Amino acid sequence: MSTGPAIGIDLGTSFACVGIVQSGKVEIIANGQGYRKTPSYVAFKDREYLTGVAAKIQAAINPHNTVYDVKRLMGCRFDDEAVRSDRRRWPFKVVNSNGKPKIEVKCCGETKQFTAEEISSMVLLEMKGTAEAYLGEKVTDAVITVPACFNSNQRQATIDAGKLAGLNVMRIISEPMAAALAYGMGKKFAKQRNVLIFDLGGGTFDVSVMSIGNNKFEVKAVGGDTHLGGGDFDSRLVGYCVEKLKREQRGVDLTTNAKAISRLRKACENAKRTLSLLEHTSIDVESLHGDIDFSLSISRHRFERLCSKL
Numbered sequence: 244m245s246t247g248p249a250i251g252i253d254l255g256t257s258f259a260c261v262g263i264v265q266s267g268k269v270e271i272i273a274n275g276q277g278y279r280k281t282p283s284y285v286a287f288k289d290r291e292y293l294t295g296v297a298a299k300i301q302a303a304i305n306p307h308n309t310v311y312d313v314k315r316l317m318g319c320r321f322d323d324e325a326v327r328s329d330r331r332r333w334p335f336k337v338v339n340s341n342g343k344p345k346i347e348v349k350c351c352g353e354t355k356q357f358t359a360e361e362i363s364s365m366v367l368l369e370m371k372g373t374a375e376a377y378l379g380e381k382v383t384d385a386v387i388t389v390p391a392c393f394n395s396n397q398r399q400a401t402i403d404a405g406k407l408a409g410l411n412v413m414r415i416i417s418e419p420m421a422a423a424l425a426y427g428m429g430k431k432f433a434k435q436r437n438v439l440i441f442d443l444g445g446g447t448f449d450v451s452v453m454s455i456g457n458n459k460f461e462v463k464a465v466g467g468d469t470h471l472g473g474g475d476f477d478s479r480l481v482g483y484c485v486e487k488l489k490r491e492q493r494g495v496d497l498t499t500n501a502k503a504i505s506r507l508r509k510a511c512e513n514a515k516r517t518l519s520l521l522e523h524t525s526i527d528v529e530s531l532h533g534d535i536d537f538s539l540s541i542s543r544h545r546f547e548r549l550c551s552k553l
Contacts, residue, residue, distance in 0.1 A: 247382035249413060250374045252367060253421070254387055254401065256314040256472055257445025259283050261370040263378065269425065272377045274369075281373070283445075284311045285365045287350040294369040303509060306334035306501040308348045313366075315446050315470055316344050316359035317404070318397030325470040332478055334501035360400050364407035371408055385410045390447040391417040392467040418442055419451035423460050432456040437463065446472035471553060473515070479549045480511040484526060484539055495532055503532050518543045 251262045251269070258280040262271045271279045276296050284298035286309040293301070302309040312329065319326050321339040330337045336347040338356065345356040367387075374382050387410075389401050398415050405412035419440040426438065435456035442449040449467040453460060484507055485497045497503050510526050517524040523542050531537040 247375075247378060247380045247384070249384035249386065250371075250382050251421075252370050252385055252387045253418070254314065254363065254367065254370075254389070254404075255283055255444055256312055256447055257283055257474065259366050259370055261374050263374060269428075272373055274373045275376070281366075281369060282311070283314065283366050284309060285313075285362050286310070287348040287355075290351060292350065292365065294365050303502060303505040306505040308335065308350070309505075310335050310346050310348065310357075310362050312446055312474060313346070313359045313362040316346075317363065318394065318400035319344060319359075329470065332481075334505060360404040360407060363401070363404035367404055367408035367410060371410060383409065383411045384413050386414045386416060387412055388418045388421045389415055390442075390444075390467060390469055391419050391449045391451050391462075391465040392447075392469055393417075397469070417449070417451070417462075417465070418444075419449050419453065419465070420460065420462070423451075423453045423455055427455045427458070427460065435459070442467075444472050446470070446474050448472060473512075475553055476515055476546075476550050477508055477512045479553070480515060480526075480541075480546065481508050483549055484511065484537065487539060488532070488535075488537060492532075492535060495535065497532060500532060507531060507537070514541065515546070518546050 248263060253260050260271055260280050262269045273279050274281045274295060281295040282299040284295065284302065286293040286298035286301055286305055298309060315329050316326065320342055321344045326344055337344050338347050340356065345358055346362060347354060347356050371382060385405060387401055387405055389398055401415055402412045419442060422440050422442065423438060435454050438453050438455050440451045440453060447469050448471040451465045452463040454463055488495055488497060497507065506528055510528050514524050514526045523540065526539045526541065528537045
């Protein structure tokens, strides 16, 4: 039975957020830490699991049991080429369960396996809780966004994740459509206009052309890649740093050190963000591998060259 108002959830690869319509306007609800975006992270510990901010901040010290990017596994097969590529860079273990990928972690003193839908449901449950804390009442109805290029299996996997989180998924809509609705909501246009929506997220990429006018929204064309996003730019920079350290420290291979890679990835992500504003920045990680400190100066031009083939 449905209770409370319907909520909208953007279930992103890197972040998730939840919104509610009040007085004709959309309010994006802040989580318990005051942020309107919640990391799409789930971490397993000895006696509990953590989600969101709490999960992400401990990722570097618990890399094998901290799960992220799970959206890239939704509705996919274990032997999909994109899944094989992602598995090589993730510190957590993905195993083959009758052709379906499952995430294997240590939890409560034993080894457990979870589907992508189960991990996503934990993130959705966090979003549901955020909305309920704000509204002061239970909610069950939800609309969830997905990339425009998600296929039917990926969309169904998202619905299944919602059900596991106790949500009645009223509708799945594409992320570009959601952006177009937000852009056109309450506006009056003299004539139909064509709008290009470019959405490069943490793990997926969408481009859509839509016709908007007088509360009519028509999709003209869509394209994209469900395995291309900001995380791939981070990975290029991580790979560059790993090779630099290997050359300078006589073959030291960071790829066998999950904690070091997690710390380096965080530093590379911060550097990427800085390079959006500045022409140069540095990546500095103390005691990255044993007593070896890592330091690298990098320019925006160099970073763009590293990512030129993405």
